[in-house]
Amino acid sequence: MLRWALVFLVLALAAGLLGFTGIAGASMGFAKILFVIFLVLFLVGLVYSLATGKRTPGN
Numbered sequence: 001m002l003r004w005a006l007v008f009l010v011l012a013l014a015a016g017l018l019g020f021t022g023i024a025g026a027s028m029g030f031a032k033i034l035f036v037i038f039l040v041l042f043l044v045g046l047v048y049s050l051a052t053g054k055r056t057p058g059n
Contacts, residue, residue, distance in 0.1 A: 005034035 012027035048054075
């Protein structure tokens with residue numbers, strides 16, 4: 001999800017440089033939303049991991 005947020009951020013920056021302000025604004029909005037969702041999921045997973053003492057399956 002963080003990767004998608006970065007993709008939309010780069011798209012917004014490129015569109016802004018080329019003068020497509022509508023597309024840049026929309027892409028930046030998507031990037032912000034995806035970043036917030038990623039951050040919330042990360043924090044929930046971190047708190048759950050610390051509270052239960054369980055590690056993720058890959059570790």
